[in-house]
Amino acid sequence: MSSEWPLYEVFVRGKRGLNHVHVGSLHAADDEMALHHARDLYTRRNEGVSIWVVKAADITASSPDEKDPFFAPSGDKVYRHPTFYDIPDDVPHM
Amino acid sequence: MTATLSEPDLERHFEGTIARDARIEPRDWVPEGYRKTMIRQIAQHAHSEIIGMQPEGNWITRAPSLRRKAILLAKVQDEAGHGLYLYSAAETLGADRAELTEKLVTGRQKYSSIFNYPTLNFADVGVIGWLVDGAAICNQVPLCRSSYGPYARAMIRICKEESFHQRQGYELLMTMMKGTEQQRRMVQDATDRWWWPSLMMFGPPDADSPNTAQSMAWKIKRHTNDELRQRFVDMTVPQAEALGVTLPDPELRWNPERGHYDFGEIDWTEFKRVLSGAGPCNAERVAHRRAAHENGAWVREAAAAHAAKSRRGREKAA
Numbered sequence: 001m002s003s004e005w006p007l008y009e010v011f012v013r014g015k016r017g018l019n020h021v022h023v024g025s026l027h028a029a030d031d032e033m034a035l036h037h038a039r040d041l042y043t044r045r046n047e048g049v050s051i052w053v054v055k056a057a058d059i060t061a062s063s064p065d066e067k068d069p070f071f072a073p074s075g076d077k078v079y080r081h082p083t084f085y086d087i088p089d090d091v092p093h094m
Numbered sequence: 095m096t097a098t099l100s101e102p103d104l105e106r107h108f109e110g111t112i113a114r115d116a117r118i119e120p121r122d123w124v125p126e127g128y129r130k131t132m133i134r135q136i137a138q139h140a141h142s143e144i145i146g147m148q149p150e151g152n153w154i155t156r157a158p159s160l161r162r163k164a165i166l167l168a169k170v171q172d173e174a175g176h177g178l179y180l181y182s183a184a185e186t187l188g189a190d191r192a193e194l195t196e197k198l199v200t201g202r203q204k205y206s207s208i209f210n211y212p213t214l215n216f217a218d219v220g221v222i223g224w225l226v227d228g229a230a231i232c233n234q235v236p237l238c239r240s241s242y243g244p245y246a247r248a249m250i251r252i253c254k255e256e257s258f259h260q261r262q263g264y265e266l267l268m269t270m271m272k273g274t275e276q277q278r279r280m281v282q283d284a285t286d287r288w289w290w291p292s293l294m295m296f297g298p299p300d301a302d303s304p305n306t307a308q309s310m311a312w313k314i315k316r317h318t319n320d321e322l323r324q325r326f327v328d329m330t331v332p333q334a335e336a337l338g339v340t341l342p343d344p345e346l347r348w349n350p351e352r353g354h355y356d357f358g359e360i361d362w363t364e365f366k367r368v369l370s371g372a373g374p375c376n377a378e379r380v381a382h383r384r385a386a387h388e389n390g391a392w393v394r395e396a397a398a399a400h401a402a403k404s405r406r407g408r409e410k411a412a
Contacts, residue, residue, distance in 0.1 A: 033401075
């Protein structure tokens, strides 16, 4: 049996009101140990109020190599941005 | 829907990202040389943090007060943390952590030559914080803008924490300088021993640093070794004056024309000798790291066995 501990990715919520943000990775034997290691490694100075850990192998990611076609559906929809619309300057609260 | 780009296209895309000063991120295509250089630099840096726990760890049980002991424990724990941030960054480039450790304990990858010097008295703890961590900060602040994203982000965390390291060291020395004549002599003695090795931390002179040009072109490095060394000297001289110690270099003096301090010739033969393994503590440092790794094997195996057993239990219950 391999004694290699799997790689976990770590996400920390810096404070209430913020999203969890990826901060790095670590190795741990299981989920619970991963949480403890994440606390010791990434929040030694109150950097977080909540931690997520997830096995790196369980993450599905888009690949940078397919960047252009993958994000193309959002690239050509300028009308999704407020600046697409011309509104006269004197119309308030727009 | 993978768009397969040709190698010259990928190369152009990579060069464009660097030229725009944008960061390279994991899974981006990078030239093999960039990957290798980056892994080598990050691993060497990680190893330095891990080996760097030893010289100061030496004094944890002999710290003169509970306050100093708590500070020293926190600092050494930080060094471990820095090593782990960096191993984590190296892994995003496809390096394997177990393999990196293996390379360290078998001497196939290097770490900073500074950690091959012994810590002979408690003032060494202060001087390491002041000079060694000071030099590290000088080196590392520009690396926060290094082109490889995970490395740059690790450096940002590390620099924040190094500031505590440097200040605790300087404060320790100020306290000793206000003490007895013997304590002041200890500070001067430690300063004499660590000054030149600290200057060597910036690496060989530019003329003798074959990798610098490529690393600057890839924006892995932002300044040359000699530029950073000069910056460190300029920063440190007034700190030494404020502390009341003499830096052991008779040629050290302000040069108004250059607007910098001139300093004496570094003994590069010693640097090469220590780097090649013949420093006072090389064998001891690596042997200690290897023993810690081997003695911890049963813990890693037991934890993996426990995790496998719990997993089987859960699968049966489901």
